[in-house]
Amino acid sequence: MDFITGEIVGILLFFIGLYGLMTKKTIVKTIMSMSIMESGIFLFYITINYTDGSVPPIGQAQEAAFVDPVPSALMITAIVIGIGVTAIGLTMFMHYKQKHGITHWSRNRNQTGSEH
Amino acid sequence: MLYLLVIGPILAGIVNILFKKRDTRPFIIGVQIAQLSYALWIFVQVRTNDTIFNFMSGVPDGLAITLMADIISSVFVLLTTIIFLMMLLFAYHKEYFNTQFAFLFLVLQGLIISLFLSTDLFNLFVMLEVSTVVVAILIMFNKEKQAIYDGMIYFFVNVIGTAFLLFGIGMLYRTTGFLDMRAISEAIVEVESPRAVLLPFAFMMTTLSLKTAVVPLFSWLPKAHGTPSAPPVVSAVLSGLFIKTGVYMFIRFSAMFEPVIQVQEIFFLIGFITSIFGFIMAMGQNDIKMILAYSTVSQIGLIMIGLNMGSEIAYWGALFHVVSHALFKSTLFLAAGQVYHQYGTRDIRMMRGVLRAMPLTGFAIIFGILGVTGAPLFNGSISKYMISYGSYRPIVQFGLNLINLGTITYFVKFGSILFGKDNRAEESKPPREDLLSELLVFIMGGLILLTGVYGPVSMDILFGYQVEVFSAEYFEKGIVYALMILAGVGIYNGIIKQGGLLDRISHVELTFNAVITSMTGFFLFIAGYLYFVL
Numbered sequence: 207m208d209f210i211t212g213e214i215v216g217i218l219l220f221f222i223g224l225y226g227l228m229t230k231k232t233i234v235k236t237i238m239s240m241s242i243m244e245s246g247i248f249l250f251y252i253t254i255n256y257t258d259g260s261v262p263p264i265g266q267a268q269e270a271a272f273v274d275p276v277p278s279a280l281m282i283t284a285i286v287i288g289i290g291v292t293a294i295g296l297t298m299f300m301h302y303k304q305k306h307g308i309t310h311w312s313r314n315r316n317q318t319g320s321e322h
Numbered sequence: 323m324l325y326l327l328v329i330g331p332i333l334a335g336i337v338n339i340l341f342k343k344r345d346t347r348p349f350i351i352g353v354q355i356a357q358l359s360y361a362l363w364i365f366v367q368v369r370t371n372d373t374i375f376n377f378m379s380g381v382p383d384g385l386a387i388t389l390m391a392d393i394i395s396s397v398f399v400l401l402t403t404i405i406f407l408m409m410l411l412f413a414y415h416k417e418y419f420n421t422q423f424a425f426l427f428l429v430l431q432g433l434i435i436s437l438f439l440s441t442d443l444f445n446l447f448v449m450l451e452v453s454t455v456v457v458a459i460l461i462m463f464n465k466e467k468q469a470i471y472d473g474m475i476y477f478f479v480n481v482i483g484t485a486f487l488l489f490g491i492g493m494l495y496r497t498t499g500f501l502d503m504r505a506i507s508e509a510i511v512e513v514e515s516p517r518a519v520l521l522p523f524a525f526m527m528t529t530l531s532l533k534t535a536v537v538p539l540f541s542w543l544p545k546a547h548g549t550p551s552a553p554p555v556v557s558a559v560l561s562g563l564f565i566k567t568g569v570y571m572f573i574r575f576s577a578m579f580e581p582v583i584q585v586q587e588i589f590f591l592i593g594f595i596t597s598i599f600g601f602i603m604a605m606g607q608n609d610i611k612m613i614l615a616y617s618t619v620s621q622i623g624l625i626m627i628g629l630n631m632g633s634e635i636a637y638w639g640a641l642f643h644v645v646s647h648a649l650f651k652s653t654l655f656l657a658a659g660q661v662y663h664q665y666g667t668r669d670i671r672m673m674r675g676v677l678r679a680m681p682l683t684g685f686a687i688i689f690g691i692l693g694v695t696g697a698p699l700f701n702g703s704i705s706k707y708m709i710s711y712g713s714y715r716p717i718v719q720f721g722l723n724l725i726n727l728g729t730i731t732y733f734v735k736f737g738s739i740l741f742g743k744d745n746r747a748e749e750s751k752p753p754r755e756d757l758l759s760e761l762l763v764f765i766m767g768g769l770i771l772l773t774g775v776y777g778p779v780s781m782d783i784l785f786g787y788q789v790e791v792f793s794a795e796y797f798e799k800g801i802v803y804a805l806m807i808l809a810g811v812g813i814y815n816g817i818i819k820q821g822g823l824l825d826r827i828s829h830v831e832l833t834f835n836a837v838i839t840s841m842t843g844f845f846l847f848i849a850g851y852l853y854f855v856l
C-alpha cells in the first residue's frame with residue numbers, strides 16, 4: 207500500500223471536492239465541497255518533502271533531520287483563511303435563504319430559485 | 323518602505339472606523355493625496371535609480387516575503403493611487419459614502435497595491451483571497467436580492483479559483499523549494515524536465531485565466547461588474563483596476579515559467595476568442611452597465627492578444643492599453659452611474675438626450691467612447707495602434723479590425739443615449755448631481771484625451787519605451803476609423819436594432835455548476851495541451 211501517501215490522498219480529495227462543486231446544485235453542498243477541496247490541499251502541503259524519521263524543528267536535538275517547517279506554517283494561515291471564507295459563505299447563504307427562501311443555484315439570474 | 327503603500331490605506335480605514343462619529347472624509351482624501359505623492363516618489367525613484375526591493379523582517383533575499391517595485395509594477399501602483407483618489411472624490415457627496423464603505427474601499431486599495439508589489443506566491447494567494455471577500459461585500463453593499471446572488475456567485479467562483487492557485491503553489495514548492503517568484507525563475511532552469519512543472523503551471527494558469535476572465539471563464543465578470551445596485555465607484559474600480567491584477571499576475575507568472583514553458587500561441591488564440599466573444603455579447607445587451615461589463619471582457623482579450631503576440635511593441639502597447647482602459651472604463655462606469663441615477667432606469671432604450679440634460683457627464687461619455695473605440699488623438703488609439711503594429715500577418719490585422727468594428731458598433735448603441743429628445747416629464751426629474759462628481763467625471767474624461775494627445779510622451783514617461791506614433795500610417799488609421807464609424811452605425815441600424823438571434827445569444831448564462839465545470843475543463847485543456855506540446 208505504498209501509493210496511499212498523503213500527497214495522493216490530498217489530490218484525490220481535491221478532485222472529489224471539485225466533483226461535488228460541478229454536480230451539486232444545493233448551496234450548502236457547495237460550501238461543503240469547498241471545505242473538502244481545501245482539506246485536500248492542506249493534506250497535500252503538510253506531507254510534501256517529508257522523509258521518514260525526521261523530527262520537528264524544535265529544540266537543539268541534532269540526531270535526525272528536521273522537517274521543513276514552511277509548509278506547516280503556510281497551512282496554519284491557509285486554514286485560518288479557509289475558516290473565514292467558509293464562515294462568510296455560510297453567512298451569505300443564511301441571509302439569502304432567510305430573506306428570499308432560496309437554497310439552490312438557479313438557472314438564470316433573472317429567475318428565482320427552483321422550488322425545492 | 324514600500325509596505326507603507328499597502329498598510330497606509332488599511333490603517334486609514336481603521337482610523338476612519340474609530341472616529342466614525344466625526345466626518346472622516348477630509349482625512350481620507352488627505353491620506354489618498356499622501357498615498358499618491360508617495361507612489362509618485364517611488365515611481366521617480368525606480369526611473370532614476372533602479373528596482374526597489376523591500377525584504378520583510380530582515381530575512382535574506384529568496385527566503386523573505388519580498389515587495390518589489392520595478393518599471394511595470396510602479397506604473398500599476400501609480401495608476402491605482404490616481405484612480406482611487408478620483409473615485410473617493412467622486413463619491414464625496416454620495417449617500418453610500420459611509421464609514422463601512424470607506425473602510426472596505428480603503429482596504430481594497432491596500433490589497434490591490436500589495437498584489438502589484440508582492441513577489442511572494444503565498445502572499446499573493448492570501449491577498450487574492452482577502453480581496454475576493456472584500457469585493458464580494460462591496461458588490462452586495464446595497465443588500466438587494468440580485469446583488470446578493472451576484473455577489474455569492476462571484477465569491478464562490480473566485481474562492482474555488484484561488485484554491486487552484488494554492489494547490490499549484492504547493493506543487494511548485496515541492497519541486498523547487500522556493501516561494502519567491504524571482505528565486506523560482508532562477509531555480510526553474512535546473513528542473514530536469516519541463517513535465518515536472520506542468521501540473522503547477524496548469525493549476526496556476528487556471529486561476530489567472532479566471533481572474534482575467536478569458537473564454538470560457540468570463541461568466542462571473544458581467545455579474546460582478548454589472549451588478550445593478552452596486553455603487554458606481556465599485557464597478558469602476560472593479561472594471562478599471564481590479565481586473566488588471568489578473569493581467570499583471572499573468573505577466574509575472576508567464577515570465578517566471580518562461581525558461582521551461584512557453585504558451586504564447588495558445589493564450590494569443592484565447593485572447594482573440596475572448597475579444598470576439600466579448601463584443602458579440604455586448605451588442606445584445608440593453609442594460610447600460612452590462613454593455614460596459616462585456617466591453618471589459620472584450621478589451622481584456624485585446625490586452626491578452628498584445629501581451630502574447632511575441633513582439634516588443636505589441637507588448638508595451640498592451641501595457642499601455644491597461645492604463646488607457648483603466649482610465650476610459652472607470653470614466654464610463656462613473657458616467658453611467660450618474661446617468662442612471664438621473665434617469666431612474668438602466669435600460670439604454672429609455673434614456674435619451676443625456677448631452678443636453680447633463681453636459682459635463684455627456685462630454686465625459688463622448689471622450690470615453692472615443693477612447694475605447696480608438697479614435698485618433700485619444701489614448702485608446704495609441705495602444706491599439708501599437709498592438710496592431712506588432713504583426714503584419716493579414717489574418718491578425720483582419721481580426722484586430724474586426725474587434726475594433728465590433729467595439730464601435732456596440733458603442734454606437736451606447737452613444738445613442740447622448741442624443742435625441744428627453745421624454746421625461748419635467749417634475750419627475752431628480753435634483754441634479756452634485757457639482758464635484760460632475761466635474762470629476764469630466765476631469766477623468768479629460769485625462770483620456772490628455773494621455774492620447776501626449777501618447778508617445780506618456781508612453782516614454784510611464785514605461786521608458788520610445789515609440790514613433792504620429793506617422794502617416796497613424797492618420798491612415800484615422801480614415802479607417804471614420805469608415806468604421808459609418809459601418810458601425812450601419813450595422814447598428816440594420817442588424818442590432820432588430821434583435822432576434824443576437825438578443826437571444828447575449829442572454830445565455832452559465833449556472834454556477836457550469837462555471838465550475840468550465841473551469842475544470844479549462845484546467846484539463848491546458849494540462850492536456852502542455853502534455854502534448856512539451
